[in-house]
Amino acid sequence: MATSSGTRPASHALDRCGARATRFLLVTSDGVRTTVIVITWRGRAHIDACLDALAAQTRPHRTLVVDNASDDGTAELLVAHPGVGVLRLPRNRGYAGGLAAALPHVTTPFVAWLNDDAAPAPDWLEVAEGNLARNPNAAAATSVLRTPDGDVQSTGVRLTVDGHGADATGNGAVFGFCGGAALLRTDVLREVGGVPAEFFCYYEDTDTAWRLRLAGFDVVRTEATATHLHGASTRPGSALFHRWNERNRVITLLRCAPAGVAVRELARFAALTALLPWRDLPDRPPNLRAVLRLRVLVEVAFRLPAALRARRLVRRAATVPRRAVWEAWAGR
Incomplete structure (x- = not known):
């Protein structure tokens, strides 16, 4: 079925x-x-x-x-x-x-x-x-x-x-x-x-x-x-897991999402990263540690030209508007 x-x-x-x-x-x-x-x-x-x-x-x-x-x-x-x-x-x-x-x-x-x-x-x-x-x-x-x-x-x-x-x-x-x-x-x-x-x-x-x-x-x-088994080769929840996960989420948005969504989520990620040193969060998970998030931002910046080139290639192959896909599936 x-x-x-x-x-x-x-x-x-x-x-x-x-x-x-x-x-x-x-x-x-x-x-x-x-x-x-x-x-x-x-x-x-x-x-x-x-x-x-x-x-x-x-x-x-x-x-x-x-x-x-x-x-x-x-x-x-x-x-x-x-x-x-x-x-x-x-x-x-x-x-x-x-x-x-x-x-x-x-x-x-x-x-x-x-x-x-x-x-x-x-x-x-x-x-x-x-x-x-x-x-x-x-x-x-x-x-x-x-x-x-x-x-x-x-x-x-x-x-x-x-x-x-x-x-x-x-x-x-x-x-x-x-x-x-x-x-x-x-x-x-x-x-x-x-x-x-x-x-x-x-x-x-x-x-x-x-x-x-x-x-x-x-x-x-x-x-x-x-x-x-899940996680036999990698360790979900580890710092490396969160680094790859957060970085690739942002890059996926830059490649595939509507431009406004991609910019908004990148800005949110950067803003929360900037605020974290000033917030008292006991036992914060790796994805809420400023050092890891700063590394993600550096890696995203380094990969930004390639992501934008990929975005253009995705657009050429597309037959459905980015906004239509986002509205049909985001939060569903």
């Missing part, structure tokens, strides 16, 4: 999709539609479960593991999975950088993103592929991520009123997909600019979903399920 919500006029959507529908359903000569990209860094303790779950899928696929220069024996462990392709990078390029490095090697019509600490259910690909095949205007399909205890961790990504990409956990339509387990149309991903490698980690999924929405495509919520 899937729901979708488009913001583009129906006639335009039908014209564009009619030209693409046949190409979307192509398969490789061996009947494979999907390449699953698994990004790992020091994943020896948990990647076996991920690869075993992929081996048990009911739908044929290719698996490509991107090893971000692991030094814990992960490379040696991967040899025990002979049907798995491995792209070993000379340095750790993060989740976003690993996906970007793998994308040129994908020759299938669909590409899946999968964390190395996620173990998909046997019908995960079957359900996700089926949803995209039935929805020619959809460019990405979400997964239901569950904790090992069975609690729902994410059904996709929602967009908050201040431009945060947050996990959705309900049954309704979602703005975007969680990059921990998702399926995308390869050609559309390339057309909207691929994966923002410079993000390193976090918000690469929200940024990509936003660009898909601006280009007039939908993201469908599906019942494709995976069990996710």
